[in-house]
Amino acid sequence: xxxxxxxxxxxxxxxxxxxxxxxxxxxxxxxxxxxxxxxxxxxxxxxxxxxxxxxxxxxxxxxxxxxxxxxxxxxxxxxxxxxxxxxxxxxxxxxxxxxxxxxxxxxxxxxxxxxxxxxxx
Numbered sequence: 001x002x003x004x005x006x007x008x009x010x011x012x013x014x015x016x017x018x019x020x021x022x023x024x025x026x027x028x029x030x031x032x033x034x035x036x037x038x039x040x041x042x043x044x045x046x047x048x049x050x051x052x053x054x055x056x057x058x059x060x061x062x063x064x065x066x067x068x069x070x071x072x073x074x075x076x077x078x079x080x081x082x083x084x085x086x087x088x089x090x091x092x093x094x095x096x097x098x099x100x101x102x103x104x105x106x107x108x109x110x111x112x113x114x115x116x117x118x119x120x121x
Contacts, residue, residue, distance in 0.1 A: 035052055035109065036109070036110035037052050037053060037107040037108060037109065037110050038107065038108060038109075038110040039103070039104055039105075039106065039107060039108075040075070040077070040087070040103045040104075040106040040107070040108050041080070041087070041100060041103040041104050043077055043108055044077070045077045045078070045079065045080055046076065046077065046078075047076065047077070048074060048075070048076040049074070049075055049076070049108035049109045050072060050073065050074055050075065050108060050109050051069065051070065051071055051072065051073045051075050051106060051107070051108055052071065052072075052107050052108060052109060053071070053106075053107040054069075054071065054105060054106050054107070055105035055106075057105070060102060060105055063098075063102060064098070064102065064106070067096050067097075067098060068091065068092070068094075068096065069089075069091060069096065069098065069106070073091055073092055074091075074092065075089055075090070075091050075108060076089065076090040077089060077090075078090050078095065080103075081100075084100040085100060086098065086099060086100065087099075087100065087102075087103045
């Protein structure tokens with residue numbers, strides 16, 4: 001795509017940093033805004049986060065849409081069944097179950113490491 005067209009399109013879209021599925025869109029200089037993320041299945045039970053990205057796979061997108069799982073939503077894992085079982089999530093005040101396979105394709109904010117001297121609770 002020619003640069004003048006890309007610049008006009010970028011301006012028309014109000015300079016988006018991320019696509020609808022959460023992938024970073026490069027700026028005109030090729031740089032991207034990156035948010036540290038981890039897979040949802042790696043989030044500890046009980047810890048809250050926000051959904052930032054999902055793998056762009058049609059079946060997965062339909063599956064998540066049917067359950068109301070959307071980019072930007074706050075999420076907390078209530079339960080993770082053993083041996084790659086279902087995940088029960090708290091999502092905007094309601095409980096939703098998703099498969100382990102889906103949880104592996106959803107990315108959430110990565111928890112910031114605790115600073116020296118910080119304590120939990």
